[in-house]
Amino acid sequence: MIPSLPRSAASRYATAAYVAAFFVFLFVPLAVVAIFAFNDANYPAPPWRGFTLDWFVGGSKGRTGLFADAPLMRSIVTSVVVATGVTVLSVLVGTANAFLLERADFHGKSALSLLMLAPLVIPGVILGISILAFASRLAQFADDTFGLELDFLRPGLVLVVLGQFSYIVSIATLTIAARLKRFDATLEDAAFNLGASRAAVLWTVTLPYLKPALIGAAAISFLMSFENFNTTLMLVGSDPPLTIMMYGRMREGATPVLNAVSLLLMVASAAIALSLMRKR
Amino acid sequence: MFLLLAPAILWLGGLIVLPHVELAVLSLRSRVAPRVYEWSLNQYATFIDEPLYWHTFVRTAAMSIFATLATLLIAFPVAWYIAKIAKGRAKSTLFILCLIPFWVSETVRTLGWMILLRESGVLPRLLVDLGITAAPVELLYHDATILVGLVYTSMLFMVVPLVSALESLDDSLIEAAYDLGGNGWSILRQIIIPHAAPGIVAGSIVVFMLTLGNYLTPTLLGGKNSLWFTEQIYTQFITRFNWEQGAAFGFLLLILSTAIVWLGLKLSGQRFGDVMRRS
Numbered sequence: 041m042i043p044s045l046p047r048s049a050a051s052r053y054a055t056a057a058y059v060a061a062f063f064v065f066l067f068v069p070l071a072v073v074a075i076f077a078f079n080d081a082n083y084p085a086p087p088w089r090g091f092t093l094d095w096f097v098g099g100s101k102g103r104t105g106l107f108a109d110a111p112l113m114r115s116i117v118t119s120v121v122v123a124t125g126v127t128v129l130s131v132l133v134g135t136a137n138a139f140l141l142e143r144a145d146f147h148g149k150s151a152l153s154l155l156m157l158a159p160l161v162i163p164g165v166i167l168g169i170s171i172l173a174f175a176s177r178l179a180q181f182a183d184d185t186f187g188l189e190l191d192f193l194r195p196g197l198v199l200v201v202l203g204q205f206s207y208i209v210s211i212a213t214l215t216i217a218a219r220l221k222r223f224d225a226t227l228e229d230a231a232f233n234l235g236a237s238r239a240a241v242l243w244t245v246t247l248p249y250l251k252p253a254l255i256g257a258a259a260i261s262f263l264m265s266f267e268n269f270n271t272t273l274m275l276v277g278s279d280p281p282l283t284i285m286m287y288g289r290m291r292e293g294a295t296p297v298l299n300a301v302s303l304l305l306m307v308a309s310a311a312i313a314l315s316l317m318r319k320r
Numbered sequence: 321m322f323l324l325l326a327p328a329i330l331w332l333g334g335l336i337v338l339p340h341v342e343l344a345v346l347s348l349r350s351r352v353a354p355r356v357y358e359w360s361l362n363q364y365a366t367f368i369d370e371p372l373y374w375h376t377f378v379r380t381a382a383m384s385i386f387a388t389l390a391t392l393l394i395a396f397p398v399a400w401y402i403a404k405i406a407k408g409r410a411k412s413t414l415f416i417l418c419l420i421p422f423w424v425s426e427t428v429r430t431l432g433w434m435i436l437l438r439e440s441g442v443l444p445r446l447l448v449d450l451g452i453t454a455a456p457v458e459l460l461y462h463d464a465t466i467l468v469g470l471v472y473t474s475m476l477f478m479v480v481p482l483v484s485a486l487e488s489l490d491d492s493l494i495e496a497a498y499d500l501g502g503n504g505w506s507i508l509r510q511i512i513i514p515h516a517a518p519g520i521v522a523g524s525i526v527v528f529m530l531t532l533g534n535y536l537t538p539t540l541l542g543g544k545n546s547l548w549f550t551e552q553i554y555t556q557f558i559t560r561f562n563w564e565q566g567a568a569f570g571f572l573l574l575i576l577s578t579a580i581v582w583l584g585l586k587l588s589g590q591r592f593g594d595v596m597r598r599s
Contacts, residue, residue, distance in 0.1 A: 042495075045498050045596075055401060061416075066418070068474070069421075069472070070432055076515070084435050085441055086445045136323075143324075144324060152328065155337075161577065161578065162571060162577075163529065164531055165573075166343075166573060166574050169557050169567065170342060171339045202335060206331065206335035256429075266425070270533060270535050270536075270550070281427075283427045301430070302431055305424060310420065313419075315424045316436065
């Protein structure tokens, strides 16, 4: 119970022990991933055989370190490209949606705002297969009627971006709309009264106010895209992003180079997250 | 106005509504000759006739419910500690510590569990060193392993709504109940749980959905024995190229997922939009 009520020492120790055990449970998997990135062995397993940086920089002795592993490095680049595309699309469309939800008034608005949340409850695998099927129907149609070969509708990066965007934009919309809701509309009125044009008001008053939400939405979109697996798995073509690449290698029993790339991811996402929290 | 409506229509129409219509059409047709199709319920009949398919479906649903309950039970005391017992700096530190593992991708977390649990891994080795087992045991590829992985990966989505629900509970209510002779159990049942219900439902719905639709954790931690329904969808769609069957499976999963979400909202009398915004 709460501290203001009498608690026995035993119950206090039990609670503390439980919470401690919980955090061990949370962090042990991450810790072993990090530790075995530096183990001097060909397989990420005990015992400890000494410290090495082979799995980051190695390129000899039959060991391919992260920076020498061309397919792995390429998949990181692919992930960054995809995540950038998803982020730009999500923030742009999310901003438009936020204005639509907060400023416009039209018939069927509540239905639309509910539909905007729907992608969040559709399992990612199903988003993937439905977009795959629909895109292939469109491609077939274009081929049959116009004799057009629309390659971008076949499994590949364009579909991966669209698939991830289809639900990440819901989150971006929620984030941006929540801030826009708290906006004091009289500020805009004041700017209008002072003779500012509509564009000038948007650019100098409204958007600067929205900036924290825009940055937040962008960071969340980027992270979610980078980590997406389910939707991507169904839509990926011949150039896999990092999560798909790692999955393939994990099934085969990979070398500690995966630990190395994981450690890199941990450091990068912690840096993004911490810098975001400091801003708030 | 129309300029604002256009992106939303393109997004929802082109990427959500029409693809799902396409999926429904696919699931309801069958091929009678090359490029000739007719309406049929064949795919759904196959699902019922083939025990492997509906066993996998029921199994996935049951394990997801179990994983959700386990996540709730494990997360609740921690959320309580963070919301009510920890103070000041310790409180915010603990809360952030809960979030950290989830900034890292699920792939990385699953890799961690594989290194810990496989036969040549850390935990079997430890068991041998401690003299508990004579030889290393394989801890991967069991149902329990899948559950551990699913609970782990869902934890954040339970802790966060629970903490925010419990934080809004006024301590004086608990003190009053205590002064009136309530004990730990009756206070939990009559004061705390009713107050935290929105958080409990929100967390449970999200965890259930994510678990049901998970692919990575069951396949990697469960191996060939995982029998997860999303795996069947993948097999039909990508490996066997039987899109009609895969679409039917997809729809069944979607229906189950939606039904449980709806049931959860009905039981707790909450609105969908509120739950989504909270989580």
